[in-house]
Amino acid sequence: MNDRGSAATRETERIRAAYDGRVARQTAAGLYSPANAAHLFAIQGRQRALLRRLRDEGLWPLADKDILELGCGSGNVLLELLGYEATPGRLHGVDLLAERAAAAHARLPHLALSAASGARLPYADHSFDLVLQFTVFSSILDRTICYTVANEISRVVRPGGAILWYDFWINPVNKQTRGIGPREVQGYFPGCRFTFDRITLAPPLARRLVPLSWSGALLLENLRFLNTHYLAIIRPIK
Template sequence: MTPEQDDLSRLRIEYSRREQRLAGSDLYSFSNPAYLFAVQQRQRAMLKALRAWGCAELEGRRILEVGCGSGRVLAEMAYFGALPQHLAGVDLLHRRLVEAHRNIPGGSFTAADGQNLPCPPHSFDLVLQFTAFSSVLDEQVKRNMAAEMLRVLKPGGVIIWYDFWLNPANRQTRGIRPGEIRALFPGCAVDLHKTTLAPPIARRIVPVSWGLAVFLEALQVLNTHYLALIRKVEG
């Protein structure tokens, strides 16, 4: 088995353990105020960044998410105006893709490794990765995934990256800092926003004061994630 295959097997085992651990928990439920806060703040940051880059209008855009899981992020894209038939997702885990089909009936979902995307070159306006790269420990797998994301991006298209740079609690994941994001996408302009108030802090503050949580997140010092817009530099 190559180190890359080894890492993918580890990932499959880790995700099934994680699903068992989280069964019945409201950690990732919209009824949990801290989770709702994190998602809404991320959406605001993403829409602001897309507007700044002149691509806020999602209707008519073809969108792919690498490591789409159950399709939550793609469902947000539909809510913001993308057409379901323009949404595609790939993931290693078949069970999650069944849920994605249920969440977005018109979308197209494929069980595939992000290192070999089953898509022709230049086929998407937006290519997303939301917390998939931090679950990959093998450096070569990450490089291969990033190269594939660039391959399937249309000229003038944009990659949206959302992932944490710090997560000391979980040794099955690895935070990714700005230097590494830039190195994964050579020849690209990378616009970074530090976002997401550290979840353990948000879980304490948000139920007491949503406004205080907004204030703390705006300070950025306690934020654990980067949202990045990544675009090939033409010529």
């Protein structure tokens, strides 16, 4: 195995170990439960921003779009897309970890889901109108691999299509992830047009504030300066 293959294998194992530990902690704490008000607040804020940008960019409706989610996990975002009237037969998902892809398939057996690395996507060039990555790149510490994954995403996007990016720009707590700002994102996708929205109130703050005042948290989120994620629409220039 060459050095690049060895690095990719090491990074995969690191991500697997980090993910297993993180999920166990978060499940025990109930952080990602639908009954957690702060988590619901974050999801709804992301959904509003995403739908607004899709409309503004002329990417709505979704029914006639071929869509791929990179890092689909257990299928939560895919379920959201179905709620936005995406066509099931045109909706695809891949995840690096086979057990996560299997969990998504158990929930959504009618979708085309598979275990695959973002560094080698099992699709032909220009297969999709939309490719989504939600908090995938921030889990990859090796920037060389980030460039490889970005190249693969760019390869499978059609002319006139778009990449939907949602990831955090700052995370001072979890050493197994890293924040990614707009300049780095732009470096991964040269020759593209970018629209960035800074969204999602800092989760530690949201967990304290949302149970006390949903409207107060919304007001603070709308001010943006305490928001931790970027939603970006990345469009290849024709």
